[in-house]
Amino acid sequence: MKIVLRILLYLVLFAVVALIGFACFIQVRGIPKYEVDKIDYPQVQSDSDLVANGQKIASVQCIVCHRGTDGKLSGRLLQELPPEFGEIHSANITQSKEHGIGKWTDDQIAYLLRTGVKPDGQYLPVYMPKFPHMSEYDLKSVISFLHSDKAYVQPSEIAKVPSKPSFLTKFLCLVAFKKIPYPSAPIAHPDTTKPKEFGHYLVTGRYDCYPCHSADFKTLNMQFPEQTPGYCGGGNKMITLDGKERFTANLTMDEETGLGSWSLDDFTNAMLHSKNKQGKMLREPMLPFNGMTDTEVKSIWAYLQTVPKIKNVVDRKWEQE
Numbered sequence: 492m493k494i495v496l497r498i499l500l501y502l503v504l505f506a507v508v509a510l511i512g513f514a515c516f517i518q519v520r521g522i523p524k525y526e527v528d529k530i531d532y533p534q535v536q537s538d539s540d541l542v543a544n545g546q547k548i549a550s551v552q553c554i555v556c557h558r559g560t561d562g563k564l565s566g567r568l569l570q571e572l573p574p575e576f577g578e579i580h581s582a583n584i585t586q587s588k589e590h591g592i593g594k595w596t597d598d599q600i601a602y603l604l605r606t607g608v609k610p611d612g613q614y615l616p617v618y619m620p621k622f623p624h625m626s627e628y629d630l631k632s633v634i635s636f637l638h639s640d641k642a643y644v645q646p647s648e649i650a651k652v653p654s655k656p657s658f659l660t661k662f663l664c665l666v667a668f669k670k671i672p673y674p675s676a677p678i679a680h681p682d683t684t685k686p687k688e689f690g691h692y693l694v695t696g697r698y699d700c701y702p703c704h705s706a707d708f709k710t711l712n713m714q715f716p717e718q719t720p721g722y723c724g725g726g727n728k729m730i731t732l733d734g735k736e737r738f739t740a741n742l743t744m745d746e747e748t749g750l751g752s753w754s755l756d757d758f759t760n761a762m763l764h765s766k767n768k769q770g771k772m773l774r775e776p777m778l779p780f781n782g783m784t785d786t787e788v789k790s791i792w793a794y795l796q797t798v799p800k801i802k803n804v805v806d807r808k809w810e811q812e
């Protein structure tokens with residue numbers, strides 16, 4: 492009997508030591524670095540159409556997170572991120588050569604936006620989105636915007652505040668969040684006359700509705716969006732800038748808990764005028780998509796009809812506030 496107890500004790504001790512060792516390894520290893528592949532990304536030749544399209548995309552995809560106290564994309568503390576990710580600051584992405592990305596080449600910007608890996612190999616976890624499905628045209632547009640004469644991107648000399656990712660973020664970088672491979676062929680722009688195809692692209696490639704509107708950022712699958720648990724079924728917990736909890740809406744066509752009882756008009760009203768079916772204003776962090784075209788709204792609606800329904804009651808206690 493004694494021997495059995497002793498063996499058990501040793502086993503428990505061994506497990507504890509192994510666990511501590513593993514925890515230390517993750518803590519010290521931090522956010523991983525990856526090898527940077529050489530890519531052949533043609534230098535972007537800007538024109539005013541590209542800049543305008545880029546600004547439209549950036550207004551919902553970059554400016555929200557990167558706009559700093561000086562109104563430029565100089566970076567800020569992302570208070571709205573769930574605190575379990577750590578203390579995360581977005582970066583200065585203005586044209587400043589010292590504090591921004593003024594020295595980055597177009598290959599380097601494209602590589603980061605697609606894969607999540609910076610020129611020095613440093614990987615940026617889930618709080619900096621990746622755009623593996625964005626078409627070349629849209630990606631070029633975003634890069635043109637970053638190079639443009641718009642006030643947002645003019646050099647700002649505010650230095651980046653280093654982020655302090657939590658243990659959980661580091662752990663997730665070991666098991667879940669990984670570099671996304673750079674696409675092996677250029678990504679064609681979708682056929683904008685085919686509503687379902689174009690809508691799918693808008694939800695997963697250009698406007699990224701699904702990361703917020705699926706179950707949880709921690710289980711996000713940026714490489715294969717539809718494999719994200721609870722895809723478009725809502726319920727993801729978000730924190731508002733003044734610290735309140737808010738859960739995202741169920742965008743699937745479930746009649747009771749999703750948009751199944753909505754009409755195209757209701758949806759258009761939500762997209763262009765930020766109002767829900769009851770006429771109440773949608774609250775942040777739902778983004779104002781009021782720059783969308785009619786075709787974009789209709790296409791997203793057409794695509795959402797094809798997404799498998801999920802029954803998920805979302806807590807909307809803030810509507811009583």
Ligand code: HEC
Pocket residue numbers: 549551552553554555556557569579580581582583584591592600603604609615618619620633653654
């Ligand atoms: C959800 C918030 C969020 C959005 C949206 C976002 N970013 Fe970021 N971005 C971050 C954070 C956070 C970091 C810095 C992470 C770190 O270093 O800890 C970052 C880092 C970067 C960097 C690296 C800069 C450096 O010097 O390290 C670039 C470049 C960048 N973002 C560009 C963009 C562009 C372009 C867009 C739009 C297409 C965009 N980001 C959208 C949060 C965001």
Ligand code: HEC
Pocket residue numbers: 693694698699700701703704729737738739740741742749758761762767768772773774775776777778780791
């Ligand atoms: C940054 C996170 C975020 C992104 C990105 C986002 N949403 Fe939302 N969305 C929310 C939140 C949070 C709510 C709940 C707001 C409320 O009810 O006041 C919401 C609410 C909605 C609603 C209202 C549904 C209802 O039942 O009232 C619709 C429709 C919607 N979003 C569609 C979209 C579409 C389509 C996209 C992409 C084009 C998108 N959202 C992108 C966070 C987001």
